Amino acid sequence: MEVLPYLNKNKQRFVDELFEMLRLPSVSADPKFANDVVATAEYVKKRIEEAGAENVALIPTEGFPVVYGEKIIDPKLPTVLVYGHYDVQPADPYELWETPPFEPVIKNDSIYARGSCDDKGQMYMHVKAFEIMMRTNSLPCNIKFMIEGEEEVGSSHLNDFLKKYKDKLQADVVVVSDSSMIANDCPSLTIGLRGLSYMEVEVTGANRDLHSGTYGGAVANPINILAKMIASMKDDNNRITIPGFYDEVENYTEEERAEIAKRPFNLETYKKELAISDIEGEAGYSTIERATIRPTLDCNGIWGGYTGAGAKTVLPSKASAKISMRLVPNQSSEKISNLFAAHFKSIAPASVTVKVNSHHGGEPVVTPTDSIAYHAASKAMEKTFGKKAIPTFEGGSIPVIASFKNILGIQSLLMGFGLDTDALHSPNEHYGLFNFYKGIETIPYFYQYFTELSRDAQI
Amino acid sequence: MEVLPYLNKNKQRFVDELFEMLRLPSVSADPKFANDVVATAEYVKKRIEEAGAENVALIPTEGFPVVYGEKIIDPKLPTVLVYGHYDVQPADPYELWETPPFEPVIKNDSIYARGSCDDKGQMYMHVKAFEIMMRTNSLPCNIKFMIEGEEEVGSSHLNDFLKKYKDKLQADVVVVSDSSMIANDCPSLTIGLRGLSYMEVEVTGANRDLHSGTYGGAVANPINILAKMIASMKDDNNRITIPGFYDEVENYTEEERAEIAKRPFNLETYKKELAISDIEGEAGYSTIERATIRPTLDCNGIWGGYTGAGAKTVLPSKASAKISMRLVPNQSSEKISNLFAAHFKSIAPASVTVKVNSHHGGEPVVTPTDSIAYHAASKAMEKTFGKKAIPTFEGGSIPVIASFKNILGIQSLLMGFGLDTDALHSPNEHYGLFNFYKGIETIPYFYQYFTELSRDAQI
Numbered sequence: 001m002e003v004l005p006y007l008n009k010n011k012q013r014f015v016d017e018l019f020e021m022l023r024l025p026s027v028s029a030d031p032k033f034a035n036d037v038v039a040t041a042e043y044v045k046k047r048i049e050e051a052g053a054e055n056v057a058l059i060p061t062e063g064f065p066v067v068y069g070e071k072i073i074d075p076k077l078p079t080v081l082v083y084g085h086y087d088v089q090p091a092d093p094y095e096l097w098e099t100p101p102f103e104p105v106i107k108n109d110s111i112y113a114r115g116s117c118d119d120k121g122q123m124y125m126h127v128k129a130f131e132i133m134m135r136t137n138s139l140p141c142n143i144k145f146m147i148e149g150e151e152e153v154g155s156s157h158l159n160d161f162l163k164k165y166k167d168k169l170q171a172d173v174v175v176v177s178d179s180s181m182i183a184n185d186c187p188s189l190t191i192g193l194r195g196l197s198y199m200e201v202e203v204t205g206a207n208r209d210l211h212s213g214t215y216g217g218a219v220a221n222p223i224n225i226l227a228k229m230i231a232s233m234k235d236d237n238n239r240i241t242i243p244g245f246y247d248e249v250e251n252y253t254e255e256e257r258a259e260i261a262k263r264p265f266n267l268e269t270y271k272k273e274l275a276i277s278d279i280e281g282e283a284g285y286s287t288i289e290r291a292t293i294r295p296t297l298d299c300n301g302i303w304g305g306y307t308g309a310g311a312k313t314v315l316p317s318k319a320s321a322k323i324s325m326r327l328v329p330n331q332s333s334e335k336i337s338n339l340f341a342a343h344f345k346s347i348a349p350a351s352v353t354v355k356v357n358s359h360h361g362g363e364p365v366v367t368p369t370d371s372i373a374y375h376a377a378s379k380a381m382e383k384t385f386g387k388k389a390i391p392t393f394e395g396g397s398i399p400v401i402a403s404f405k406n407i408l409g410i411q412s413l414l415m416g417f418g419l420d421t422d423a424l425h426s427p428n429e430h431y432g433l434f435n436f437y438k439g440i441e442t443i444p445y446f447y448q449y450f451t452e453l454s455r456d457a458q459i
Numbered sequence: 460m461e462v463l464p465y466l467n468k469n470k471q472r473f474v475d476e477l478f479e480m481l482r483l484p485s486v487s488a489d490p491k492f493a494n495d496v497v498a499t500a501e502y503v504k505k506r507i508e509e510a511g512a513e514n515v516a517l518i519p520t521e522g523f524p525v526v527y528g529e530k531i532i533d534p535k536l537p538t539v540l541v542y543g544h545y546d547v548q549p550a551d552p553y554e555l556w557e558t559p560p561f562e563p564v565i566k567n568d569s570i571y572a573r574g575s576c577d578d579k580g581q582m583y584m585h586v587k588a589f590e591i592m593m594r595t596n597s598l599p600c601n602i603k604f605m606i607e608g609e610e611e612v613g614s615s616h617l618n619d620f621l622k623k624y625k626d627k628l629q630a631d632v633v634v635v636s637d638s639s640m641i642a643n644d645c646p647s648l649t650i651g652l653r654g655l656s657y658m659e660v661e662v663t664g665a666n667r668d669l670h671s672g673t674y675g676g677a678v679a680n681p682i683n684i685l686a687k688m689i690a691s692m693k694d695d696n697n698r699i700t701i702p703g704f705y706d707e708v709e710n711y712t713e714e715e716r717a718e719i720a721k722r723p724f725n726l727e728t729y730k731k732e733l734a735i736s737d738i739e740g741e742a743g744y745s746t747i748e749r750a751t752i753r754p755t756l757d758c759n760g761i762w763g764g765y766t767g768a769g770a771k772t773v774l775p776s777k778a779s780a781k782i783s784m785r786l787v788p789n790q791s792s793e794k795i796s797n798l799f800a801a802h803f804k805s806i807a808p809a810s811v812t813v814k815v816n817s818h819h820g821g822e823p824v825v826t827p828t829d830s831i832a833y834h835a836a837s838k839a840m841e842k843t844f845g846k847k848a849i850p851t852f853e854g855g856s857i858p859v860i861a862s863f864k865n866i867l868g869i870q871s872l873l874m875g876f877g878l879d880t881d882a883l884h885s886p887n888e889h890y891g892l893f894n895f896y897k898g899i900e901t902i903p904y905f906y907q908y909f910t911e912l913s914r915d916a917q918i
Contacts, residue, residue: 029769213855223758298684305760310488396672
């Protein structure tokens with residue numbers, strides 16, 4: 001294959017095109033960016049088409065459209081379904097960005113912008129790898145693109161989409177680059193992802209904000225109550241206290257835990273990079289385990305009362321929080337959301353009323369390591385990195401992975417090229433140029449090995 | 460005295476003038492309203508001057524100016540120092556106001572506007588009562604006005620002012636209408652106020668917002684930690700757990716508590732008016748006691764993480780809260796602020812760093828019931844309400860009352876005409892026209908009786 005010569009000749013244009021997409025603030029969570037989200041879908045459609053895909057279209061959903069495109073060179077050959085997303089996380093808090101989130105720049109050999117890694121940068125590697133294979137006449141199998149625009153808000157319409165287009169989407173594997181690897185000199189492949197339950201709660205005391213002098217001490221304060229309710233949801237060992245929460249959690253064997261512990265990890269580097277004096281988590285588990293194979297309960301946001309400058313002696317009427325739980329095999333997002341809601345209501349004192357709503361959820365997944373796709377990806381990484389990839393569990397969630405298996409009947413391959421330190425979902429998100437180019441270089445080899453190994457398996 | 464005929468003839472003008480002042484958004488806490496605060500001071504100066512005061516001036520402080528004016532008719536006669544404030548609380552949350560906070564309207568026989576009661580409406584009663592006494596030639600003694608513009612932010616420059624102008628401000632009593640009475644058919648005089656310590660805390664985890672999937676479970680979440688710290692500051696009996704917090708709290712005798720319990724109070728009406736199913740407070744005390752003679756710890760505001768629409772799976776770097784404590788005799792605001800700060804720092808886990816700042820504070824006060832001023836006020840209220848005033852403790856704070864005693868050596872008389880239900884510090888603050896006019900009617904009688912009783916006492 002002539003991957004490197006073509007890549008090296010077009011490096012600058014590839015980055016320029018990515019920059020163009022990064023300038024579109026495709027924040028799916030916030031309605032005010034709706035037009036930008038659609039504009040980004042149009043942009044992806046155009047680029048996939050230019051690269052040589054056929055039947056390229058924005059397929060409508062109840063929410064934002066899915067960008068679809070395909071290149072079927074021979075129905076008898078294997079088919080790879082590429083999944084990615086063109087929407088991004090909100091950029092708040094804007095004031096902590098060193099450069100504006102939607103004005104990409106290159107600093108320290110990295111691209112800084114919201115979505116530079118998650119997932120525009122990683123998704124676009126696949127578009128450019130496809131272009132290379134097309135232009136160098138080396139596409140060895142069939143390819144289908146399915147790039148959605150609602151991943152950051154829970155892919156709520158994707159299950160309907162998968163059901164409706166089940167036949168159209170048939171493939172031998174789904175390839176996803178929306179996860180990370182351990183380090184640039186330590187490639188890895190993700191074999192497990194956590195699931196998610198995301199709740200929003202509101203605690204109401206009196207029917208109006210009150211003077212904290214006149215009523216303080218005699219009437220429930222919803223902020224204090226909410227704090228107490230949140231605090232009560234973890235015990236002194238940082239175990240979650242929701243009844244039934246751990247019932248389905250898969251407990252790993254000592255052998256499996258020993259395998260996980262082999263992943264390179266330096267606690268001092270970890271603490272230093274985050275500027276923390278100490279870590280904190282569930283008693284009895286290592287940091288890697290806490291961040292990957294154990295479930296969590298984290299407040300993602302909290303608000304109530306007066307938050308402006310100076311002092312206001314108000315006893316507020318309401319306090320709210322966004323609380324999410326990362327789930328592990330074999331927890332069910334729906335069941336955990338229901339357990340949370342029932343528990344939260346049960347611990348509310350009579351002095352307040354509470355509302356509990358569920359945002360999106362997703363199921364935890366484990367992907368096979370004995371598959372053709374895994375072996376092909378492992379071989380491709382070894383080819384371009386010069387090192388064997390390590391299988392790792394990852395703490396994040398990609399809710400659709402479970403749906404690919406349940407609805408389409410297809411396993412996924414999680415081949416991410418980002419790093420945990422890329423500040424995903426944070427200010428100053430960035431993606432290394434090394435990683436962007438290395439991904440584009442590695443992907444065509446994956447197609448080559450995947451096609452070869454599939455042929456060998458048929459014989 | 461010809462109080463009522465003059466009052467009745469000028470009722471509409473008095474309200475029109477008050478409306479003019481209420482249209483000025485004199486929010487002292489928010490720097491963006493600084494010009495409006497000063498404009499309000501100018502307005503008060505003009506009206507005091509027009510009413511007949513002399514030496515009227517805006518006396519500068521390090522913050523907003525104090526409006527001063529006086530009418531000395533005979534140095535041998537008693538002198539009343541009128542204290543009030545022309546600044547108001549922030550109007551947030553604006554969206555809960557049925558009519559805009561700085562566009563006063565009359566609804567249900569009440570004036571609706573921020574400051575309508577606290578304290579523009581109550582303060583202006585004194586200006587108009589003075590006008591009546593001047594125009595009807597019935598001012599029986601000397602009067603001094605001292606109207607400040609920083610009460611809602613803790614009167615932080617007033618102590619310096621009192622020290623600097625100690626001689627100029629000499630008087631026999633300070634009269635303050637910035638408190639409430641029990642009901643329109645149940646007049647009362649406030650004999651105790653709580654003090655205040657107002658803190659702001661910030662909890663920091665990692666040096667940036669993190670992806671809650673990648674780091675959740677392994678790194679401290681500052682919102683969860685803050686919630687836990689807040690929750691830990693009260694025990695199951697709603698007793699505050701800060702070591703030493705109750706050391707100086709004055710415990711009332713059974714007789715005194717029986718006296719407090721005589722104050723009319725209907726729990727069902729109270730709950731219904733606030734739309735709550737249950738009250739909540741320190742075990743072993745009644746609602747009136749909890750709201751007046753017992754100290755409190757209340758969150759006035761909390762914020763952290765993502766608070767926009769939808770879901771963002773962020774593990775935030777910071778979480779903050781405003782936490783205030785109402786204090787009772789003989790607690791010291793400075794000591795309690797220090798105890799809070801030391802305790803808050805001591806309970807922070809090593810996984811976070813905390814900052815604690817103190818906003819303003821104020822000392823609790825008890826005013827005498829055996830004074831000439833108290834007897835005069837009691838008699839004046841009996842004259843205009845036809846009923847004896849009940850002595851009551853109030854839960855709010857007026858930090859300068861302690862300073863009047865400590866710096867000027869003068870006791871205060873707390874003669875308020877508002878109601879607890881006037882929504883002070885809340886959306887839809889209002890002040891009854893009955894209360895506004897009844898205050899203007901009562902105040903001249905207070906001057907008359909105060910002068911007469913002072914003369915009797917000298918004989």
